[in-house]
Amino acid sequence: MKTLKERILQDGKVLGENVLKVDSFLTHQVDPLLMQEIGREFAQIFKEEGITKVVTIEASGIAPALFTGLFLNVPVIFARKQKSLTMKEELLTTEVYSFTKEVTSTVSISKKFLSEQDNVLIIDDFLANGQAALGLTALCKQAGAQVTGIGIVIEKSFQSGRQLLEEKGLRVASLARIASLKNRQAQFISEDE
Numbered sequence: 196m197k198t199l200k201e202r203i204l205q206d207g208k209v210l211g212e213n214v215l216k217v218d219s220f221l222t223h224q225v226d227p228l229l230m231q232e233i234g235r236e237f238a239q240i241f242k243e244e245g246i247t248k249v250v251t252i253e254a255s256g257i258a259p260a261l262f263t264g265l266f267l268n269v270p271v272i273f274a275r276k277q278k279s280l281t282m283k284e285e286l287l288t289t290e291v292y293s294f295t296k297e298v299t300s301t302v303s304i305s306k307k308f309l310s311e312q313d314n315v316l317i318i319d320d321f322l323a324n325g326q327a328a329l330g331l332t333a334l335c336k337q338a339g340a341q342v343t344g345i346g347i348v349i350e351k352s353f354q355s356g357r358q359l360l361e362e363k364g365l366r367v368a369s370l371a372r373i374a375s376l377k378n379r380q381a382q383f384i385s386e387d388e
């Protein structure tokens with residue numbers, strides 16, 4: 196997606212060789228017009244798939260997921276990393292290990308929001324090692340729901356996430372695929388215009 200890649204080049208900050216800081220438009224301050232365009236793009240990619248729910252994980256997946264749900268006209272569920280006081284009902288839960296943060300967190304979704312009738316599109320802001328997407332897939336499977344696709348805003352293609360997900364038979368669609376962050380510059384994989 197051209198506008199996203201231009202925005203990454205303009206406002207993204209490369210930290211070391213592995214981390215791209217995009218807190219001015221995606222992970223802290225959020226640009227609603229860009230999120231709208233992202234949501235429209237994901238909806239376009241997955242419009243023939245009969246998606247019934249969009250599933251993401253708090254916090255930074257919520258903005259792109261919400262606009263995707265808007266354009267697909269389906270509800271959006273975000274998995275929680277901490278149990279809410281009002282979540283008294285039965286939960287689907289799994290453990291997600293973050294290589295970036297070196298912590299394991301328990302993520303959960305209320306059983307009542309997913310069933311075997313559901314056909315899920317998972318949306319997330321970043322794909323690095325694929326652990327968040329894999330955890331969300333596990334939650335959907337616990338509910339008997341089908342995961343039809345994974346939509347990623349920024350894929351770091353030099354990390355192992357895409358390979359891991361594709362090996363499990365999952366379809367991954369990323370709007371910007373970064374081949375390298377060397378020399379403080381994002382280099383994109385060119386076929387994703």
Ligand code: G4P
Pocket residue numbers: 213214215216217222252253254255256292293294295296320321322323324325326327328351356
């Ligand atoms: P993985 O899910 O693909 O395995 O990724 P990993 O554990 O490495 O990443 C953990 C967190 O860091 C995730 O956010 C992920 O979105 C984010 N992340 C990974 N690589 C980058 C990067 O290059 N830049 C930025 N800005 N974030 C990155 P999270 O812990 O779920 O937190 P939240 O910020 O969404 O609440």
